[in-house]
Amino acid sequence: ATVSVLNWRPYPVRVVCNKPNTAHSSAPLRRAPPPQPPDEMEEPTVERQLPPNKMDPAVYAVSLLRRRRFDDCINICTELLAKMDGRDMQVWWLKARALTNKNWIDDTEMEDEGVAELLLDENNINNMPRPGTSFERPSSSASSNGGTSQAIRPSSGMGRPQSGFLRPGTGTRPGSKSGTVEAAFQGARPGSARPVTSAGRYVRLGTASMRSEEGGPFINTAKFDMKKYARQPPLAKVLCDYVLHHDHNPIKALELGSEATVVEGYGDWWWKNRVGKCFYQLGLYRDAEKQFKSSLKNQDMIATYLALGKVYYKLDQPISALELFEKAIEKHPNDTHLLLASARIHEQLNNVDKSVAYYKQVLALDSSNSEAIACLATNHFYEDQPEIALRLYRRLLQMGVTNTELWNNLGLCCFYASQYDMTLSCFERALALADDDNSADIWYNIGQIAIGIGDLGLAYQAFKVAISVDSNHAESFNNLGILELRKQNIDQARSNFQTSCRLNPHIHEPLFNGGLLAFKLGDFQEAYTLTMKALEQYPEHTESLELRKQLSQHFTAI
Numbered sequence: 001a002t003v004s005v006l007n008w009r010p011y012p013v014r015v016v017c018n019k020p021n022t023a024h025s026s027a028p029l030r031r032a033p034p035p036q037p038p039d040e041m042e043e044p045t046v047e048r049q050l051p052p053n054k055m056d057p058a059v060y061a062v063s064l065l066r067r068r069r070f071d072d073c074i075n076i077c078t079e080l081l082a083k084m085d086g087r088d089m090q091v092w093w094l095k096a097r098a099l100t101n102k103n104w105i106d107d108t109e110m111e112d113e114g115v116a117e118l119l120l121d122e123n124n125i126n127n128m129p130r131p132g133t134s135f136e137r138p139s140s141s142a143s144s145n146g147g148t149s150q151a152i153r154p155s156s157g158m159g160r161p162q163s164g165f166l167r168p169g170t171g172t173r174p175g176s177k178s179g180t181v182e183a184a185f186q187g188a189r190p191g192s193a194r195p196v197t198s199a200g201r202y203v204r205l206g207t208a209s210m211r212s213e214e215g216g217p218f219i220n221t222a223k224f225d226m227k228k229y230a231r232q233p234p235l236a237k238v239l240c241d242y243v244l245h246h247d248h249n250p251i252k253a254l255e256l257g258s259e260a261t262v263v264e265g266y267g268d269w270w271w272k273n274r275v276g277k278c279f280y281q282l283g284l285y286r287d288a289e290k291q292f293k294s295s296l297k298n299q300d301m302i303a304t305y306l307a308l309g310k311v312y313y314k315l316d317q318p319i320s321a322l323e324l325f326e327k328a329i330e331k332h333p334n335d336t337h338l339l340l341a342s343a344r345i346h347e348q349l350n351n352v353d354k355s356v357a358y359y360k361q362v363l364a365l366d367s368s369n370s371e372a373i374a375c376l377a378t379n380h381f382y383e384d385q386p387e388i389a390l391r392l393y394r395r396l397l398q399m400g401v402t403n404t405e406l407w408n409n410l411g412l413c414c415f416y417a418s419q420y421d422m423t424l425s426c427f428e429r430a431l432a433l434a435d436d437d438n439s440a441d442i443w444y445n446i447g448q449i450a451i452g453i454g455d456l457g458l459a460y461q462a463f464k465v466a467i468s469v470d471s472n473h474a475e476s477f478n479n480l481g482i483l484e485l486r487k488q489n490i491d492q493a494r495s496n497f498q499t500s501c502r503l504n505p506h507i508h509e510p511l512f513n514g515g516l517l518a519f520k521l522g523d524f525q526e527a528y529t530l531t532m533k534a535l536e537q538y539p540e541h542t543e544s545l546e547l548r549k550q551l552s553q554h555f556t557a558i
Helices: 057-066 070-083 089-102 115-120 181-185 200-211 226-230 233-246 250-263 269-281 285-298 302-314 318-331 336-348 352-365 370-382 386-398 404-416 420-433 439-453 456-469 474-486 490-503 509-520 524-537 542-557
Strands: none
Touching (some): 070 089, 089 233, 226 250, 233 250, 233 269, 269 285, 269 302, 285 302, 302 318, 318 336, 336 352, 336 370, 352 370, 370 386, 370 404, 386 404, 404 420, 404 439, 439 456, 456 474, 490 509, 509 524, 524 542
């Protein structure tokens, strides 16, 4: 058996496209005598330029809302409400809708799990699921699913196959908590910190939006009588979205949604969808599942399919999510959101061929989809097709994407495509744009390039710089151990292998390297333990199988 050097790992292209909701809200153009608005409103006074001549200010506010100029719409509505002493229901409706759309966040993406979700989650998940049926144990056999071998395509810090697109939730496994506080605080990368709660960003955004309004919040929901407003469907829907997306108060929104569902006779899909969202934000996933399923019975909506898929994702049921998305794709074959959702789950389960097929369908419908382009480029790179990957990364560059990760991947593709003249300039640009979060990966890849050209001195220095920037970079510690072995520094090499195993237990290279070193030093028990751990992470690793065979023969002889 030979010492296995950790393969290069191009850092995933980070093109986070969290688009806000683009649906335009409609409002009546005629201004009839309005009914009385809620008494709990407190109206600030803001200076605002006048609308165009001979144009009604309320009609102008409707136009601004449709053009998504929310700040201008809010200012005009504030002036009108101040003049009318807050007694114009239509203007109040416009301002509430504008504030909601301004603070709207696309919640169809998966978000990271916080410490509170991990430590306080009471959902029971199978501890020993079958491979390929859970995010906890994705399929690790490359031959069974046609994917790239794990020796070529590395795993992330949580043991998942490396993706080409950094999206929320890909750094964690649903339900993968070991029950310890230390494990809960560990972030997506080993050693990084996890947010206390995934709802923290919503709370911070809501606080900032309230501060921007002089005189306090626009609506005081604490004094609301939900039964009263539930009998007015147009007002109740705007109010529910305002409470859910602006104030980020799912409890109040749930109260209003429950009352409105009863008023509508349990036949309105919209209210069931909002109640399901409230249950989801409160962590009541089974209740959310029931509401979303009931909503789909009343009305077939793509957003409801995506929301129900998120529930299955949280419950660690990828097979159920895939069946749901396949059923939805049959009804909506040209929707890219459903195709992307299926591709993501297949990719996280290591079903690379199926995920690639879905990404190609997405590109056939939307040729400028950044996520599909990046994931296909990463797959071609690990399939030993750097020329095709280079074309796809250049496509991202032409689309206006310029960041550290893209230039790093372009440099790797140029090197392995034998375009050496471009490699250095790409890495120079990557280092110029790098920060403390990703510069360690850039130096790690520079070290891999140095090993490829035979400059072990440069490689040693690059790995040293990588661990100086990020002291938890497990891959750099592994490769430093290899270089220390070449210098006959046995103790330092063993220490580096142990550090790499501790920082990232999901990669098999440092486990095998440590086991092989222990075998050569005569510590057969330690060698057998590390070899078995390496085979748990990568059952098809040839060198580990050979080392286990030699150890078994030795133990039999004893």
